[in-house]
Structures are given as structure tokens and as C-alpha cells.
Amino acid sequence: MTSLLATVPAASDSAAPAAATSSLANHVREGLRKPFKTLSSMYFYDDEGSRLFQAIMALPEYYPTRTEFGLLTTHRAAICAALRPTSTDEHFYLMELGAGDGLKTKILLRHLLDTGAKFTYVPVDISTAALDGLAAALQAELPDLAVETVVADYADALTLMASRPGRKAVLFLGSNIGNFLPADRHTFLRRLRQPLTSDDRLLVGFDLQKDPRQIRAAYDDAQGVTAAFNLNLLHRLNRELQADIDVANWQHYTDYDPLTGAVRSFLVSTKAQTVHFAALQESVSFAAWEMIHTENSYKFTKPLIETLAAEAGFRMQEFFTDERAFFSDVVLAP
Numbered sequence: 189m190t191s192l193l194a195t196v197p198a199a200s201d202s203a204a205p206a207a208a209t210s211s212l213a214n215h216v217r218e219g220l221r222k223p224f225k226t227l228s229s230m231y232f233y234d235d236e237g238s239r240l241f242q243a244i245m246a247l248p249e250y251y252p253t254r255t256e257f258g259l260l261t262t263h264r265a266a267i268c269a270a271l272r273p274t275s276t277d278e279h280f281y282l283m284e285l286g287a288g289d290g291l292k293t294k295i296l297l298r299h300l301l302d303t304g305a306k307f308t309y310v311p312v313d314i315s316t317a318a319l320d321g322l323a324a325a326l327q328a329e330l331p332d333l334a335v336e337t338v339v340a341d342y343a344d345a346l347t348l349m350a351s352r353p354g355r356k357a358v359l360f361l362g363s364n365i366g367n368f369l370p371a372d373r374h375t376f377l378r379r380l381r382q383p384l385t386s387d388d389r390l391l392v393g394f395d396l397q398k399d400p401r402q403i404r405a406a407y408d409d410a411q412g413v414t415a416a417f418n419l420n421l422l423h424r425l426n427r428e429l430q431a432d433i434d435v436a437n438w439q440h441y442t443d444y445d446p447l448t449g450a451v452r453s454f455l456v457s458t459k460a461q462t463v464h465f466a467a468l469q470e471s472v473s474f475a476a477w478e479m480i481h482t483e484n485s486y487k488f489t490k491p492l493i494e495t496l497a498a499e500a501g502f503r504m505q506e507f508f509t510d511e512r513a514f515f516s517d518v519v520l521a522p
């Protein structure tokens with residue numbers, strides 16, 4: 189397999205379009221120069237990508253969301269007890285990293301409100317629009333809930349909140365932790381650990397290892413929604429980097445590797461082709477069947493979670509799972 193990146197020098201730097209200096213532009217330039225081309229799944233989530241992800245979560249094959257929803261519903265009292273202050277009147281901050289539509293979190297929020305807990309819900313996201321939408325929806329649905337939104341990078345938000353008196357519990361649900369490579373996951377957990385005290389808690393959603401066919405099906409659904417989600421990245425490059433990608437020449441491919449516990453997703457070039465990125469003033473050639481690696485979705489076991497938690501300075505306090513042991517929500521204590 190051969191690949192070639194041809195760089196056409198810019199007539200002048202000042203003539204380069206703004207898109208050429210965006211983080212997506214830099215990411216694409218870097219990722220498509222690698223011997224095995226890669227793009228980060230972080231860039232899946234433009235408006236269309238977010239809409240497709242909502243559709244994925246409702247698919248019959250995509251078990252994680254529905255399983256975690258059931259698990260939080262069944263164990264809400266025990267989970268809240270593990271997160272709540274036990275013997276203090278101090279204020280309690282329930283922070284959530286990447287809250288989305290808050291559907292799963294509302295199970296815990298309702299339970300905390302019903303049991304008279306005094307707390308503030310702090311959803312954290314880098315998108316002001318997403319947070320404003322969530323805060324408005326919560327205000328309408330749970331008018332008694334105190335909400336304080338934080339627009340920031342996750343680790344920065346925790347550092348920011350560390351100066352506030354009161355205990356914190358941090359939620360990182362939905363198996364988002366599975367999208368990190370192991371080294372990045374370690375760095376991320378260590379950064380989360382730093383501002384937390386021994387009274388604080390972290391609740392993390394981990395998808396568990398299971399029948400490999402079941403896992404693979406979740407990432408290669410019969411209706412092709414996951415394929416559209418992956419291929420949308422190419423549409424995004426066409427739109428935002430003025431690329432001329434013919435998406436009909438690309439396919440979604442995914443596989444689960446039980447040795448590493450990773451589902452890996454790829455975009456496959458079905459023929460030899462060259463793509464021009466006008467905003468980058470660069471062209472990239474792809475051999476027939478050459479692939480771009482676009483996503484990792486790691487699956488875990490309880491011992492693995494214990495080990496990775498310990499490596500980041502946490503101990504596993506509680507491990508909640510569903511009756512099929514498909515998914516787990518794990519309470520970690522510093």
C-alpha cells in the first residue's frame with residue numbers, strides 16, 4: 189500500500205483562508221501525513237454528526253445507552269448514596285463532563301431532589317449552545333434544580349471548581365472513556381484526579397467485554413446509521429476544508445479485537461484516488477483499499493478497570509452493572 193501527500197506551497201501566507209489555521213485543518217494535515225492515516229473521532233460531532241449519534245443511541249444493535257439507562261434506573265439510590273456527602277452539611281456539586289441531552293443524568297438528578305439533597309448540578313461542555321439548551325430544558329423540567337453551567341475543557345473545569353468549598357462528584361457517563369487510547373486515557377484520568385480530594389467521587393461509565401459479535405454489531409448496524417456517522421466526517425471535510433471528496437468512493441469498516449478490547453473504525457478508500465483540500469492548499473492520495481483510522485471504542489473488564497483506576501490514583505469504590513454484565517458504572521474514589 190502506498191500513499192502520497194503532495195503539498196502545494198501557498199502563494200502567500202496572508203492569502204491562506206482562515207480554515208487553514210483551524211484546529212480541524214491542523215489535525216487533518218497531521219493525520220493524513222501519517223503512514224497509516226488517522227483522523228480523530230472528536231471531529232465526528234458537528235451538527236449532523238451529533239444528530240446521527242442521537243440516532244445511533246436509539247438503534248436496536250447499540251446496547252450501551254439503553255443498558256446504562258436501565259442500570260442507572262435500577263441502582264439510582266445506591267449510586268447517589270455513593271456520590272452524596274454522608275455526614276456533612278457542606279454544599280455538594282454534581283459536575284458532569286459532556287452532559288449531552290442529560291437524559292441519563294436526570295435519573296440521578298430526580299433521585300437526589302426527591303431525597304432532599306442540597307446540591308448544584310454543573311454540566312461542563314465546550315459548546316455554549318449545548319449547555320444553554322440543556323439548562324433551559326432542565327429549568328422547565330426540574331424547576332427546583334440549581335444549575336450552573338461551565339464552558340470549558342473538562343480538566344480545566346475541575347480545576348476551576350476545586351477552589352469552591354464543598355464536595356464534588358464528577359460524572360463521566362456513556363462509555364466516553366472508551367474513545368481514548370490507553371495512554372491518553374491515563375493522562376486524562378490523572379488530570380481529573382489532581383484537583384479532587386479524598387472526599388470527592390468520580391462516576392465513570394465503562395462498556396464491558398462480551399460476545400464479540402454483539403460488540404461488532406453495535407458498530408455496524410443493519411440500517412447503516414453508524415456508517416453514515418463515520419462517513420459524515422468526509423462530508424465535514426468537504427464543507428469546512430473545501431475538499432472534493434467523492435463520498436461514494438468510501439466505505440465504513442469496523443472490527444472488534446478481543447486481544448486489545450478495542451473496536452476500531454475506519455474509512456476505506458474503495459479505489460485509488462487523490463483528494464484536494466482547497467483550504468489547506470494540499471492534495472492527498474489514497475491507494476485502493478487504503479484506510480483512515482477514525483475511532484477507537486475500548487471495552488473493559490472489572491480487573492482492567494481496577495488497574496487503570498489505580499494507575500491514575502483512584503480506587504474502585506463501587507462497581508454497578510446490569511444483569512447481563514454488558515455495561516458498568518463505576519464509582520472511583522481518590
Ligand code: AVI
Nearest residue numbers: 244362363364367407414485
Ligand atoms: C461517544 N462514544 C462513547 C460512542 C462509542 O460507542 O464509542 C461513539 C460511537 N461511535 C460509533 N457508535 C457510537
